[in-house]
Amino acid sequence: MTDLRSLPRLRDGALNLGDWLTEPQPATAGALNVFAGTVRNTHEGNAVSGMTYHAHRGLAEARLREIEAAAEARFKVSARVAHAVGKLEIGEISVIVVIRGGHRAEGFEACRWTIDTIKQAVPIWKEEHYVDGNARFLEGVPIQPVESP
């Protein structure tokens, strides 16, 4: 069993789901909810060849840890999150959320809240690469604070 608390949440290259499932399930937990986001091969009708994730590293790391802590306080669960930076290929994992909680209801809710918050509060930007050789940054949302419980 590995203690993941000290590991950076922002990782260079594609994520390995197994790396983020090595912590023991708390004896009081009856649910393990996992979300992994992957790079898909099409977007708005365009054939995609890959994705580069850019980040403000210091702020992104701080925000990912802040989101973990907020999820744990809000839903009374254990939360781990990780996000990739750099160039990823189709099908590779860009983001992982692992929630361990008492019951499935708060597990699903916490998992949904966590990934939704990552998408609007972490300074990471997708640069999409297309099969025709073009690339562009995707439109995003103005960065939001992490809501305290």
Added chain:
Amino acid sequence: MRVTVECYGASSRWCGSDAITLDLPDGATGNAALDALADRYPDFAARRDCVAIASGDAITSPTAPLFDGDVIALIPPVSAG
């Protein structure tokens, strides 16, 4: 005073560089820096109001004063996930 602006994400395309040096009057705020960039780069001007400013590892208020030698970061709309 002289301030360095780091351009993250799409803002590097709007401003044509990953980093820009601005000469601003003493007492200028983050908003003044954004205004200066908007004057210089039309693609940035069109998106100025959806850009946040970071200093160090935190988002800062655009009304906060800047100081000579400061380094700030442009945080355009985010697309994590």
